Amino acid sequence: MKTDLFYYTGTGNSLWTARTLAQKLGDARIIPISRIPGEAVESRADRVGIIFPVHMWGVPRRVIAFLNVLAKDPSRYYFAVAVNAGQVAATLLQLKKLMHTKGLSLSSGFEIVMPTNYIPWGGPGPKDKQIMRFTKAGEKIKTIADAVAKREKRAVERGPLWQNMLFAWFNRLSFSHVPTMDKSFWVDDKCNSCGICHTVCPCGNIELKEGRPVWLHHCEQCLACIQWCPPAAIQFGKKTQRYERYRHPEVKLSDMIAVSTPQGEEEKITESV
Numbered sequence: 552m553k554t555d556l557f558y559y560t561g562t563g564n565s566l567w568t569a570r571t572l573a574q575k576l577g578d579a580r581i582i583p584i585s586r587i588p589g590e591a592v593e594s595r596a597d598r599v600g601i602i603f604p605v606h607m608w609g610v611p612r613r614v615i616a617f618l619n620v621l622a623k624d625p626s627r628y629y630f631a632v633a634v635n636a637g638q639v640a641a642t643l644l645q646l647k648k649l650m651h652t653k654g655l656s657l658s659s660g661f662e663i664v665m666p667t668n669y670i671p672w673g674g675p676g677p678k679d680k681q682i683m684r685f686t687k688a689g690e691k692i693k694t695i696a697d698a699v700a701k702r703e704k705r706a707v708e709r710g711p712l713w714q715n716m717l718f719a720w721f722n723r724l725s726f727s728h729v730p731t732m733d734k735s736f737w738v739d740d741k742c743n744s745c746g747i748c749h750t751v752c753p754c755g756n757i758e759l760k761e762g763r764p765v766w767l768h769h770c771e772q773c774l775a776c777i778q779w780c781p782p783a784a785i786q787f788g789k790k791t792q793r794y795e796r797y798r799h800p801e802v803k804l805s806d807m808i809a810v811s812t813p814q815g816e817e818e819k820i821t822e823s824v
């Protein structure tokens with residue numbers, strides 16, 4: 552049985568989740584959402600997964616845009632994995648509702664907790680805690696693979712009620728401001744004009760002017776630019792010079808560049824473990 556896993560990622564947690572899940576399921580393709588042009592996308596796989604980071608207690612804009620082009624087919628099994636840092640809140644409920652309005656039915660939705668990449672609030676935390684999260688995430692992916700293999704229908708996972716209500720409201724408040732939140736990015740003297748920020752940005756929001764990044768205000772806030780900058784020269788607001796950067800340890804810059812390159816080969820994973 553074939554599976555297509557569409558993923559979106561800023562720092563590799565969702566890519567790693569997609570890869571690990573693909574290995575468990577076997578005969579699966581992993582396809583970066585950021586490489587999909589704005590035209591209709593049809594999947595011929597029996598099972599279609601959407602794997603993405605939770606952004607501001609909700610579904611990232613780029614993933615919502617992807618739902619607009621994903622072809623509807625009631626014979627397919629649609630499922631989702633919301634990769635987060637401990638506050639999934641009502642993200643999967645939001646996704647289920649959004650999919651419903653587009654004629655797509657989400658059969659199951661899972662959350663996975665990974666280290667945070669939201670650097671405006673701090674670094675990813677101590678390495679031993681990160682490793683604990685990777686280990687638990689690996690175990691959870693096994694459970695997800697079992698459920699998906701059986702095409703199980705179940706309620707989507709969600710946070711506590713108070714979190715869902717409060718944070719869904721925060722999400723609605725912040726959503727329209729996301730594209731221009733890049734006004735808080737700036738670059739310090741460590742910038743060596745390598746241009747990696749421009750290359751790694753999954754939405755073409757960074758231009759180089761005299762070798763330095765300029766943000767174009769159609770940002771998705773994935774934070775790939777700040778997190779992948781080799782000399783940690785990109786900053787956001789006043790505090791990030793003090794904070795450690797985060798990238799998933801098994802995801803390489805070359806994987807991310809492939810993600811942000813519009814034309815390329817999809818990664819096909821056939822091994823089942």
Ligand SMILES: Cc1cc2nc3c(=O)[nH]c(=O)nc-3n(C[C@H](O)[C@H](O)[C@H](O)COP(=O)(O)O)c2cc1C
Pocket residue numbers: 559560561562563564565566603604605606607608609634635636637638639665666667668669772773774
């Ligand atoms: C703009 C932004 C907002 C975020 N909001 C949330 C959130 O509401 N809840 C949460 O648990 N994690 C949040 N995070 C953390 C990410 O969801 C988490 O680190 C995720 O694993 C990153 O996945 P990625 O490496 O595939 O991008 C946020 C991260 C970013 C960049």
